[in-house]
Amino acid sequence: MTGEILEPTRGKLERTLSQGIQALYRSQLGHPTSQALCNLLDNKLIIVIENGLTQPEKLLAQNGQQDLALQVRTQLESVLELSLKDLIKEVLGVGVTDLLRDATLETGRTGTIAILESAPKIRDSPYQSKTKLKTPDT
Template identity: 85%
Template sequence: MTWETLEPTRGKLERSLAQGIQALYRSLLGHQTSQALCNLLDNKLIIVIENGLTQPEKLLAQNGQEDLALQVRTQLESALELPLKELIQKILGVGVTDLLSDATLETGRTGTIAILEYPPKFRDSSSNSKTQPKTAES
């Protein structure tokens, strides 16, 4: 068995990240999200979390305190930044240079774009060769 056959596929990495993010929300926020979706695109990781707002954020928003709910969300995102970066680095084996996050009170979705130091390595699901995501130049 060669190293290439031991490398995970892009889909496996994306699923592992999604599961890890949901576990992070449960352990740090005591909040169960309904779904986390992760997509790798070159040196970017796109994360969309369904039902990402906590109950206190929802309660504030429902009671006309949207500004306070957004302030709480900003503070939570700040508190989650380091653990999320560490999770991404652990799973992908690539450092995170920047995290860009936002949330929508109306839908309860949160979104994050992680800018990675470089594209992570993974094997193509149809072969055992190492691949990297295709770029515009490819």
């Protein structure tokens, strides 16, 4: 078993993606998010970003320009799309076939659902493997 490479756990992948998304927002938008939560479900990745709106978007929304703020958000997401897809592929090892996005001006949250080409290879965490029934080949 020496030299065997173990697949990462779901939690490890989710944390790595969260950190990468926060770094992406800082480097590309100059905007620190307060939190990026990632949840991997088979071939779907759910991303919720707290404090995801930039200061100009907030300023527009606070001054009666909600439509323009949403247009700016849409354009920013479009510009970030390729970088986000690349980050997801780098971390999970599978490509993205679709990105579904939305933002809420009132709370400053943004949400993305990434539909993946396939479910990434992961291993059970130690806790999960203890709770699973053992089969003859495991």
